[in-house]
Amino acid sequence: MDWYLFFPFLLLGTIFGSFLNVIIYRLPRSESIAIPRSYCPNCRQPIPIYRNIPIFSFLVQRGKCADCSAKISWQYPLVELINGIIWGWSFSVNDPASAIYLAALGSILLAIAWIDYQHLIIPLSLNIGALLIVVFAIAFKLIYWRVALWGMLAGIGIPAVIVGMIYISSGKIGMGLGDIQLGLILGLWLGPIGIVMTLLLASMLTIIIWGILHFKTGWDKNRPLPFAPYLIISSFIVYISSYYQSDFIRGLLLN
Numbered sequence: 001m002d003w004y005l006f007f008p009f010l011l012l013g014t015i016f017g018s019f020l021n022v023i024i025y026r027l028p029r030s031e032s033i034a035i036p037r038s039y040c041p042n043c044r045q046p047i048p049i050y051r052n053i054p055i056f057s058f059l060v061q062r063g064k065c066a067d068c069s070a071k072i073s074w075q076y077p078l079v080e081l082i083n084g085i086i087w088g089w090s091f092s093v094n095d096p097a098s099a100i101y102l103a104a105l106g107s108i109l110l111a112i113a114w115i116d117y118q119h120l121i122i123p124l125s126l127n128i129g130a131l132l133i134v135v136f137a138i139a140f141k142l143i144y145w146r147v148a149l150w151g152m153l154a155g156i157g158i159p160a161v162i163v164g165m166i167y168i169s170s171g172k173i174g175m176g177l178g179d180i181q182l183g184l185i186l187g188l189w190l191g192p193i194g195i196v197m198t199l200l201l202a203s204m205l206t207i208i209i210w211g212i213l214h215f216k217t218g219w220d221k222n223r224p225l226p227f228a229p230y231l232i233i234s235s236f237i238v239y240i241s242s243y244y245q246s247d248f249i250r251g252l253l254l255n
């Protein structure tokens with residue numbers, strides 16, 4: 001890990017994370033991403049650039065809008081920080097070409113996870129963006145196409161079988177089309193073994209969170225639960241941990 005690369009890209013990543021916050025807020029509300037400039041969701045006052053410094057501004061203003069003192073969600077600095085770490089990690093442990101695709105993919109997946117968590121939808125435009133990045137990585141041989149192909153089949157096939165079994169047994173559609181699309185994208189990225197591990201981990205996380213929610217707020221078998229956040233957290237864990245395994249396991253996972 002090259003620390004002299006980690007911190008500059010962490011910083012750049014938090015700045016881009018600030019733009020991700022705009023996407024996360026506006027895309028599900030069908031607002032334009034480019035216009036107007038950043039504004040406070042409460043008083044609609046535009047935020048000047050010197051008060052829009054990632055994480056820093058939030059801390060200095062103690063999490064309040066400088067105009068109307070409305071509370072600013074802790075989610076803003078958190079998205080900036082997570083994106084900063086994604087970018088810092090991508091550029092400090094990978095060659096530049098891989099780093100570019102990993103940072104871009106990581107950012108889009110972060111936005112997908114956050115939007116699904118808040119609105120239970122995955123915007124098609126973000127799935128298409130993520131797919132294009134993975135296809136670009138395959139075209140430039142950053143991902144081996146044969147592995148990607150098997151991964152894609154597993155990434156659509158396994159969730160489709162699960163959805164089918166849930167439908168036969170309960171008459172309900174247990175997963176959205178957006179989740180299946182995401183399975184396809186993550187399968188292309190992670191390969192067959194990586195995507196199977198990701199699906200297993202995501203299912204375990206979902207069951208644990210499901211159990212905790214029922215325990216805290218009572219039983220509701222129709223409670224909708226987003227799946228994308230768990231899928232994406234799991235894919236990050238599987239992908240990053242594969243770097244710190246022996247070459248043999250790493251080869252098994254990603255090639």
Ligand SMILES: [Zn+2]
Nearest residue numbers: 040043065068
């Ligand atoms: Zn305000």
